[in-house]
Amino acid sequence: xxxxxxxxxxxxxxxxxxxxxxxxxxxxxxxxxxxxxxxxxxxxxxxxxxxxxxxxxxxxxxxxxxxxxxxxxxxxxxxxxxxxxxxxxxxxxxxxxxxxxxxxxxxxxxxxxxxxxxxxxxxxxxxxxxxxxxxxxxxxxxxxxxxxxxxxxxxxxxxxxxxxxxxxxxxxxxxxxxxxxxxxxxxxxxxxxxxxxxxxxxxxxxxxxxxxxxxxxxxxxxxxxxxxxxxxxxxxxxxxxxxxxxxxxxxxxxxxxxxxxxxxxxxxxxxxxxxxxxxxxxxxxxxxxxxxxxxxxxxxxxxxxxxxxxxxxxxxxxxxxxxxxxxxxxxxxxxxxxxxxxxxxxxxxxxxxxxxxxxxxxxxxxxxxxxxxxxxxxxxxxxxxxxxxxxxxxxxxxxxxxxxxxxxxxxxxxxxxxxxxxxxxxxxxxxxxx
Ligand code: ATP
Ligand code: MG
Numbered sequence: 099x100x101x102x103x104x105x106x107x108x109x110x111x112x113x114x115x116x117x118x119x120x121x122x123x124x125x126x127x128x129x130x131x132x133x134x135x136x137x138x139x140x141x142x143x144x145x146x147x148x149x150x151x152x153x154x155x156x157x158x159x160x161x162x163x164x165x166x167x168x169x170x171x172x173x174x175x176x177x178x179x180x181x182x183x184x185x186x187x188x189x190x191x192x193x194x195x196x197x198x199x200x201x202x203x204x205x206x207x208x209x210x211x212x213x214x215x216x217x218x219x220x221x222x223x224x225x226x227x228x229x230x231x232x233x234x235x236x237x238x239x240x241x242x243x244x245x246x247x248x249x250x251x252x253x254x255x256x257x258x259x260x261x262x263x264x265x266x267x268x269x270x271x272x273x274x275x276x277x278x279x280x281x282x283x284x285x286x287x288x289x290x291x292x293x294x295x296x297x298x299x300x301x302x303x304x305x306x307x308x309x310x311x312x313x314x315x316x317x318x319x320x321x322x323x324x325x326x327x328x329x330x331x332x333x334x335x336x337x338x339x340x341x342x343x344x345x346x347x348x349x350x351x352x353x354x355x356x357x358x359x360x361x362x363x364x365x366x367x368x369x370x371x372x373x374x375x376x377x378x379x380x381x382x383x384x385x386x387x388x389x390x391x392x393x394x395x396x397x398x399x400x401x402x403x404x405x406x407x408x409x410x411x412x413x414x415x416x417x418x419x420x421x422x423x424x425x426x427x428x429x430x431x432x433x434x435x436x437x438x439x440x441x442x443x444x445x446x447x448x449x450x451x452x453x454x455x456x457x458x459x460x461x462x463x464x465x466x467x468x469x470x471x472x473x474x475x476x477x478x479x480x481x482x483x484x485x486x487x488x489x490x491x492x493x494x495x496x497x498x499x500x501x502x503x504x505x506x507x508x509x510x511x512x513x514x515x516x517x518x519x520x521x522x523x524x525x526x527x528x529x530x531x532x
Pocket of ligand 2: 111455457458
């Protein structure tokens with residue numbers, strides 16, 4: 099295979115004189131006559147390749163002068179310490195090979211000198227991702243996933259994969275994508291909720307999954323997509339408090355990990371990360387309603403879901419991550435455990451960033467009879483949940499869990515305006531390609 103010996107980011111001025119082979123895209127060519135600069139871009143940054151056109155091999159000079167921007171090249175040469183060059187070094191090439199020629203004009207300028215709208219960038223995402231700022235987001239996202247996995251493995255979790263083609267809705271019929279193929283109704287799964295609960299009946303005890311969820315959302319917003327990655331956990335012998343503490347630690351650790359290993363990427367994005375301090379503030383639903391009504395804004399009735407406007411108001415008041423707890427049982431799904439002494443409120447919670455919801459979770463109902471009556475109260479038919487309900491009849495430990503939106507976590511961490519910036523190939527009503 100083609101031998102790249104170094105990434106640009108691994109080269110130091112102290113390596114003066116050593117031979118290296120770099121590979122990447124042609125970021126820019128500057129031909130000044132007697133001297134010609136080819137700036138090569140790879141995953142780790144830029145390297146200036148300097149050709150003294152009078153002295154260098156004629157074929158090499160022709161190759162460098164003739165190569166189009168964004169072509170893929172292999173450059174073998176010597177490192178020369180050069181204080182005037184970016185990062186303090188340049189490469190004096192002995193051989194330049196064009197491995198793949200790029201057409202022109204380019205659909206998008208990956209150097210970022212010419213700005214582009216989000217739609218244009220997403221249409222030419224492969225080029226957009228060559229922009230260091232776009233690429234940085236996904237290096238950070240990878241670090242976030244790695245940190246979350248580290249947290250889970252440290253705490254004895256088992257990673258699982260549940261089906262994405264399912265026969266029933268998780269919570270009733272809205273926001274579902276039907277699939278026409280099977281002899282019966284089938285859908286893309288909205289959430290691994292029912293399956294991770296079924297797994298609690300197996301004795302696996304602590305599971306997590308990082309996988310896609312599908313939602314036929316009604317609205318086009320800056321925080322909803324039709325396909326999203328959800329970080330899901332379910333824990334046996336745990337209550338809502340236990341999993342809230344797991345969640346705040348997982349989020350805070352992800353921030354810390356990113357701040358430790360993604361310094362360069364944060365700098366490219368101009369983000370100064372504040373690691374959220376644990377424990378996060380807990381605010382009950384009722385307190386939230388009081389805070390909102392004190393503002394003299396339109397008042398909400400106890401039992402209403404908290405709307406986006408109120409969410410924003412609370413966020414601006416609180417200014418940091420917080421939990422919304424003790425929701426009315428009528429607002430949260432049937433699988434949420436009501437308080438034994440006060441069944442009109444339940445052990446469900448949301449994790450909020452000041453700008454949006456990041457996660458929802460709860461202690462779950464594990465009692466079969468209670469679960470049946472909760473399903474009926476929600477106007478759903480227990481018969482369509484047969485496969486889910488059965489495990490509750492044969493020994494189901496008490497359990498709790500949550501689902502956290504990966505893209506929203508990254509979006510809020512980096513202060514990105516739109517969730518689409520935190521997803522490689524976002525899916526929404528208007529976008530199925532690329
Ligand atoms: P919202 O009220 O913001 O639409 P939700 O309460 O419907 O979210 P949940 O069912 O609680 O969402 O899903 C758990 C988490 O998954 C959410 O907190 C969010 O981070 C993420 N999520 C849910 N739906 C979407 C979506 N359409 N696009 C991106 N992320 C989503
Ligand atoms: Mg929610």
